[in-house]
Amino acid sequence: MAVAKKIPSILSKQISFCPGCGHGVVVRLIAECIEEMKQEKNSIINVGVGCYSLMTPSVEIDRFDSLHGRGAAISTGFKRANPDTLVISYQGDGDAYSIGIGESVSAAYRNENITVITVNNTNYGMTGGQMSATTMPGQKTTTSPLGRNCQTTGMPMKFPEMIASSFPEVAYVARGSVTKPAYVNKLKGYIKNAFEAQMNGEGYSLIEVLSPCPTNWGMSPVESHERVNGEIEAYYPLGEFKLREEK
Amino acid sequence: MKVIVNDERCKQCGICAVNCPKKAISFSDVINMKGYQPAVVDDALCIGCGICYTMCPDWVFEITGE
Numbered sequence: 001m002a003v004a005k006k007i008p009s010i011l012s013k014q015i016s017f018c019p020g021c022g023h024g025v026v027v028r029l030i031a032e033c034i035e036e037m038k039q040e041k042n043s044i045i046n047v048g049v050g051c052y053s054l055m056t057p058s059v060e061i062d063r064f065d066s067l068h069g070r071g072a073a074i075s076t077g078f079k080r081a082n083p084d085t086l087v088i089s090y091q092g093d094g095d096a097y098s099i100g101i102g103e104s105v106s107a108a109y110r111n112e113n114i115t116v117i118t119v120n121n122t123n124y125g126m127t128g129g130q131m132s133a134t135t136m137p138g139q140k141t142t143t144s145p146l147g148r149n150c151q152t153t154g155m156p157m158k159f160p161e162m163i164a165s166s167f168p169e170v171a172y173v174a175r176g177s178v179t180k181p182a183y184v185n186k187l188k189g190y191i192k193n194a195f196e197a198q199m200n201g202e203g204y205s206l207i208e209v210l211s212p213c214p215t216n217w218g219m220s221p222v223e224s225h226e227r228v229n230g231e232i233e234a235y236y237p238l239g240e241f242k243l244r245e246e247k
Numbered sequence: 248m249k250v251i252v253n254d255e256r257c258k259q260c261g262i263c264a265v266n267c268p269k270k271a272i273s274f275s276d277v278i279n280m281k282g283y284q285p286a287v288v289d290d291a292l293c294i295g296c297g298i299c300y301t302m303c304p305d306w307v308f309e310i311t312g313e
Contacts, residue, residue: 002294002310002312003310003313005310005312007309007311014305015305019259019260021304025302025303181266181298181302184301184302220261222265237250
């Protein structure tokens with residue numbers, strides 16, 4: 001017996017991402033979780049600067065385009081002014097880990113009661129595919145045409161592991177992916193856990209999502225999914241790094 | 248009909264077709280407003296599992312539940 005599945009009503013218009021981009025799936029999962037928790041009138045999505053800034057016209061809940069990298073800091077302000085509101089900071093790897101690493105870490109350090117969702121596609125997608133902190137060793141980008149040299153640029157950053165090990169009081173930390181049906185279903189569980197943790201006042205929650213970027217990787221959408229499932233998933237293990245504690 | 252296809256949203260990325268367990272998804276010959284050939288679901292093969300809904304990044308598919 002087939003189960004009916006409807007696109008959430010808060011997603012009215014189509015978003016104009018590239019074909020095969022993973023952002024569309026993440027946005028839909030967030031909308032599904034908001035709808036299931038009946039928080040449509042009581043949530044703010046705080047969008048950083050990146051390709052995903054294109055989603056703001058399509059998501060019909062309160063939303064805000066924050067300064068580049070400052071999503072976690074601005075979400076802190078929203079949450080402190082409206083403690084009962086579901087505050088989501090939606091960022092990318094360049095936004096949260098490169099330009100805004102100070103704000104991202106500080107929000108976790110203060111154990112601010114917000115949810116940060118970062119989408120990691122291993123480059124700066126919006127500006128044309130430059131090398132970011134999460135670019136894989138040897139990956140060719142427009143600013144590393146011979147492949148990333150980790151001798152001089154360091155190894156890719158593992159932000160969720162860093163938060164989970166440095167700040168053990170945070171509520172929930174996990175990494176998911178959008179490249180297999182099972183992963184998408186798991187990711188929805190992670191996002192729901194994070195939202196529930198926030199609504200129960202348990203503290204900071206962070207979800208990283210591995211997402212393909214077919215345009216900047218120079219691959220077809222299907223090839224880019226294979227790359228995430230192979231090389232990228234091997235370096236960035238999926239799963240939960242900090243589980244919620246029963247209160 | 249088990250699946251509604253909003254073909255104006257489709258960008259022909261092919262992720263639905265690769266993940267469909269029954270290989271029921273192909274691409275139309277008709278070009279949509281964006282210039283892509285949208286996905287078409289073969290109703291005879293479709294089992295209404297919803298994997299196309301789960302994987303589609305452009306919100307093309309809706310499962311009716313029939």
